[in-house]
Amino acid sequence: MHILCTFDSYSVFVRMYDTKEVKEKERIMDAAMVCFQRFGTDKTTLGDIAENLGYSRTKIYYYFKDKESVCKAVLTKMSKLYFEEQENIVLAPADPAVCLEKLLQNRIRYVLEIQTQGIFSLSFTQEVMENDEDLKLILEKEQQLYVKIIKKGIRENVFSIKNVALHTQILLDSVSGYLHVITSRYSDMQSLSPQHLKEIKDLSNAQIKFIIQSLY
Helix, strand or coil: CHHHHHHHHHHHHHHHHHHHHHHHHHHHHHHHHHHHHHHCCCCCCHHHHHHHHCCCHHHHHHHCCCHHHHHHHHHHHHHHHHHHHHHHHHHCCCCHHHHHHHHHHHHHHHHHHHHHCCCCCHHHHHHHHHHCHHHHHHHHHHHHHHHHHHHHHHHCCCCCCCCHHHHHHHHHHHHHHHHHHHHHHCCCHHHCCHHHHHHHHHHHHHHHHHHHHCCC
16 A cells, blocks of 8 residues: 555656646747747857746756757647647638638748748758658648548539649649748848738738649
8 A cells, every 4th residue: 555655646746747847848938939039040049048037058958958959849839739720720611622722821821920030940940840750740640631621622523633642742842832932032031011921921822822723
């Protein structure tokens, strides 16, 4: 009985420790976001993040081994929230074409939001997403959402394509290519005027309609 109680007490301690660690990591990630937006990702140091929290740099190292680990954690958190938004779009009752348009609009919004807030560059985002296993899994799951909605469109005679996997990849590659063009055209994404932002939104909507047109 004594051993059982000791084990139960240890289990409670472990759960409390895990909860504390998660909360501390969340605080550090939130502080990192503030610093990234203020100084830019490249110029932000772990010292800046620690200062924002009133922590020592040593305490940051206890939870993250380096700044790159913090960046990846922030990007993973943002990507998970983004994926939940994409899932909700698919779950909502809507015409497949309308649903697909909303998915693409949200994808472009998410990437450009990262750029305009100065959080991560497009090249950094893509590099991490291609090499980090957690983020690769999110991308794969998102791709399946596109496959699901395109298949639904075919069943409902909205889309007429045959090779779903191929057209899904073409669709996503087209969006990636468009985002590269936009970020190349506007070198300083953080300093865009309202007029430029409206121009980008209009261009994005036109591009999305053009991409979806290929599925009919």
